[in-house]
Amino acid sequence: MRCLILYYSMTGQAEKAATQAARAAVEAGWDATLCRIGMSDPADALARPMNIAASKKWTQGAQKGIMVPIAFDPPDAPDARYDAxxxxxxxxxxxxxxPIRSFLESDQAKALFAGTPVGVYIVCRRLWQNNLRIVxxxxxxxxxxxxxxEAFMHPGGQWGSLIQTITYLYRTDSGRTHFLGFPLPRYGLSDEAMARIPGFTGALLAPAATNQEGKA
Structure with a gap:
């Protein structure tokens, strides 16, 4: 049984989560392939520290549903056939x-997804419902x-996580510990979110395996 694990990651959080899912898939007996989606134009590549213009451009671009040329690492991973x-x-x-939307609306997605069961992991600070609906x-x-x-979120409340995310993206260190004297949550997926990934992965892959065995 083969599964492909697709992700885009600027700050490393989605990559960390995808790697955790790959371990869980292997432990469940699957042959798991990790594949990173990236923006193929170097002018589009994102990295810290960001600036206000860049963050505004890409946040608004996501709201408008814009698409950009993308690339895969490894490049031929999406061309194979997978059971999930x-x-x-x-x-x-x-x-x-x-980058994720650009992939989802591509011809390559149509070839990959045709008749294939898909599990969706929303990696986010807070807002996730609309993301999941669109995906x-x-x-x-x-x-x-x-x-x-399912959503896998950062720790902290709405405002604390927002302030930490904004400052983290505009800096090169690990983020602030306090803002105006108030403690901030650390940047990144919570320990609770990471701990849920193996169980969610196993629950996704079990019916996919059963379905393929039935076809056989």
């Missing part, structure tokens, strides 16, 4: 990130079948 696909979708604003629609438009989707 696990997709990690970052939240920009309250939409899928531009589900686009996967199914491309011919895939979404088994389930």
């Amino acid at each position: 696909v696990l997709l990690f979708s970052n939240t920009w604003g309250d939409n899928p990130s531009v 589900r629609e686009l996967v199914e438009q491309a011919g895939g079948h979404v088994l389930a989707g």
Whole structure:
């Protein structure tokens, strides 16, 4: 049984989560392939520290559903056939990130998803419902079948996590510990979110395996 694990990661959080899912898939007896989606134009590549203009451009671009040329690492991973696909979708604003949406609306997605069960992991600070809704629609438009989707979030409340995320993206260190005297949550997925990934992955892959065994 083979599964492809697709993700885009600027700050490393989606990559960390995808790697955790790959370990869980292997432990469940699957042959798991990790594949990173990136923006192929060097002018589009994102890195810290960001500036206000860049963050505004890409957040608004995600809201408008813009698409950019993308590349894969390894480059030929999406061309193979898989029994399941696990997709990690970052939240920009309250939409899928531009690289993820660019993939989902591509011809390559149609070829990959045709008749394939898909699990969706929303990697986010807070807003995730609209991201999941859009990803589900686009996967199914491309011919895939979404088994389930779940959000994996950063720690802290709405305002603390927002302040930490903004300052983290504009800096090169590990982020602030306090703002105006108030403690801030650390940047990144919470320990609770990371701990849920193996169980969610196992629950996704079990029915996919059963379905393929039935076809055999």
